[in-house]
Amino acid sequence: xxxRTEVRVGVIGFGxxxxxxxxxLIDAAxxxxxxxxxxxxxxxxxxxxQAYPEVTVYDTAGQLWHHADTLDLVxxxxxxxxxxxxxxxxxxxxxxxxxxxPLAAHADDARELAEEAERLxxxxxxxxxxxWDSDFLTLQQLIAEGALGEVRxxxxxxxxxxxxxxxxxxxxxxxxxxxxxLYDLGAHLIDQALVLFGPVKSVxxxxxxxxxxxxxxxDSFVALTHRNxxxxxxxxxxxxxxxxxRMRVLGSRAAYTSxxxxxxxxxxxxxxxxxxxxWLDAIQDGQGYLSAGSExxxxxxxxxxxxxxxxxxxxxxxxxxxxPVDPLDAVAGLEIVAAAQHASAERRVIELSK
Numbered sequence: 001x002x003x004r005t006e007v008r009v010g011v012i013g014f015g016x017x018x019x020x021x022x023x024x025l026i027d028a029a030x031x032x033x034x035x036x037x038x039x040x041x042x043x044x045x046x047x048x049x050q051a052y053p054e055v056t057v058y059d060t061a062g063q064l065w066h067h068a069d070t071l072d073l074v075x076x077x078x079x080x081x082x083x084x085x086x087x088x089x090x091x092x093x094x095x096x097x098x099x100x101x102p103l104a105a106h107a108d109d110a111r112e113l114a115e116e117a118e119r120l121x122x123x124x125x126x127x128x129x130x131x132w133d134s135d136f137l138t139l140q141q142l143i144a145e146g147a148l149g150e151v152r153x154x155x156x157x158x159x160x161x162x163x164x165x166x167x168x169x170x171x172x173x174x175x176x177x178x179x180x181x182l183y184d185l186g187a188h189l190i191d192q193a194l195v196l197f198g199p200v201k202s203v204x205x206x207x208x209x210x211x212x213x214x215x216x217x218x219d220s221f222v223a224l225t226h227r228n229x230x231x232x233x234x235x236x237x238x239x240x241x242x243x244x245x246r247m248r249v250l251g252s253r254a255a256y257t258s259x260x261x262x263x264x265x266x267x268x269x270x271x272x273x274x275x276x277x278x279w280l281d282a283i284q285d286g287q288g289y290l291s292a293g294s295e296x297x298x299x300x301x302x303x304x305x306x307x308x309x310x311x312x313x314x315x316x317x318x319x320x321x322x323x324p325v326d327p328l329d330a331v332a333g334l335e336i337v338a339a340a341q342h343a344s345a346e347r348r349v350i351e352l353s354k
Contacts, residue, residue: 007317010036010064010071010095012086013078014044017100020268021129022075025306027052028274031314035071038064061086068093072317073123076100080178084109087124091116096123096317101187102337103330105178110334114327123316125323126330127309130188131195134286134304135247135258141302143196147290148251154193154232155248158185158261159240165211165218173215180216182207182337185236190333193224193232199332200224203350205340210239222340246286253292260286262304274307 009026011018014037026034036056037048045057058064064074074090075098076083084104090097097117103126104110117124130136142148158181165171170179182205194200202225207217219239224232235244247258263283272282280303288301312324339350 005031005318007032007072007096007314008035008070009033009073009075010038011075011077012038012061012064012082013076014039014041014048015077017127018075018077019044019047020265021306022077022098022100022127023048023052024268024273025310026075029307029310029314031318032310036064036067061089065089065093068095071095073098073313075127080105080183081174081176084113087113088116091120091122091124094120094122098125098127098313100127101191101330102126102178102183102334103327104334105176105183107331107334107338110327110331114331117327123313123323124327125313125316126325126327128188128191128325128329129306129309130192130262131325132305132308133262133264134283134301135262135288136192137304138258138288138299138301139247139249139256140196142256142290147254148249148256149253151197151230151249151251153250154196154230155235155245155250156189156192156232157235157237157244157246158189159235159237159243161241161243162238165214165238171211171214171216180207180218180220181236181238182217182220182222182340186220186222186234186337186340187333189234189236190222190224190336191329193226193234194329194332194336197226197228197230197232199227199354200336200352201227202352203336203339203343204348205344207341207344217344220340220344222336224336255291256288257291258286258288258301262286264304264306274305 011022026032038058048057073096076086077100083099087097087099172179204223207220210219219237222234245257249256267282286301288299290299309324315321316323343350
């Protein structure tokens with residue numbers, strides 16, 4: 001890779017993750033070229049050919065491995081149960097790997113992938129795109145500037161209103177599917193909390209099933225106590241008839257509150273792309289406030305930038321930089337997911353070992 005000027009990428013899966021997030025961002029990123037897509041759906045194969053005429057479309061991952069010498073990187077954007085076996089196969093084919101979150105269904109499987117990538121000297125990272133959300137970038141800057149003082153409590157929510165459940169594998173209770181909102185939305189919230197405030201010493205959780213005949217959680221709360229004393233309270237729900245603030249962060253000097261979701265996903269769904277003249281206007285959805293008692297002022301959230309993830313991946317592969325997301329961060333997140341499941345089932349606080 002040191003002599004290459006671009007990274008040739010194959011994407012496995014062209015559902016929501018592959019078509020809305022990965023393919024458009026790869027196509028827009030400097031130093032990357034979308035070269036292949038794997039999908040078994042004829043309809044989705046047609047969508048690939050229409051949107052990316054120069055891309056090779058394969059029916060199976062096996063066909064992709066057969067042409068591994070035409071690629072440098074594989075993106076796993078298929079259902080959660082396939083993440084570990086496909087990522088392992090990609091590493092065995094000598095390819096770098098990006099895995100959509102979660103890296104695997106269980107922490108031990110994620111750790112095995114990280115160890116295998118290190119053993120082979122190959123690139124491995126996890127698509128934790130919410131590290132590049134507008135409110136998260138803004139909060140990081142406020143903390144770095146000391147605007148909030150000493151942060152004491154981090155409240156964060158991903159809430160939706162879906163009175164009727166969406167069909168699909170995410171509703172399955174089979175452990176290998178890694179379904180439910182804790183794995184889906186919670187994986188983002190937990191990752192953000194770990195990035196901001198570091199390791200966790202204890203976990204409490206309430207994982208509830210509100211839909212009729214639900215097999216997995218769809219309305220959940222997780223409380224983390226970090227080793228530095230900060231408490232993170234995280235809500236994730238598919239059945240919230242009214243959504244709370246996206247973030248409320250309480251510090252010794254001030255508080256930061258943000259409403260509304262980052263606009264990048266909505267813009268990408270609508271076909272707007274990074275680099276287009278309409279991109280910045282399309283993604284300005286959220287609103288932030290800095291408060292101290294009765295004093296409050298609106299602040300402009302920094303623009304979100306998912307493209308940074310893939311440009312950092314390109315820099316890592318071409319120039320030898322560190323990956324944008326350490327796979328061991330995903331291991332830590334999955335350990336918290338498991339602790340939350342035990343905490344909810346046993347109705348107690350789970351203490352984590354150092």
